[in-house]
Amino acid sequence: MKNKLENYVVIVKDAVPNKLCDKAIQELKSANWTQHKFYNHQTREHKALSGDKELEFSGDLIESHDEIMIRVWHGIKRYIEQDEQPKTIVMLDYYEK
8 A cells, every 4th residue: 555645745846937937927916806705605705704804806807717727638638647546537638738
């Protein structure tokens, strides 16, 4: 049985290069951010449970989104292919280009 973290963690160097990360950070600075709120289906209200400490989120898609997703997908694919354990893979070829 594999019971060490090293058996499950793979480091893919430069999967998302620093230049692309910097570009994404700049793009995120101009995104529209909104405080996260939880929905209560009984009262039909949205409420921030942590008050002003609630994190913000953005639903904006930044320009570098697709390139980041493709690079991350290829890193995960490499991990799946090199591991000896059988896995269930759904839509494996979705980002394959």
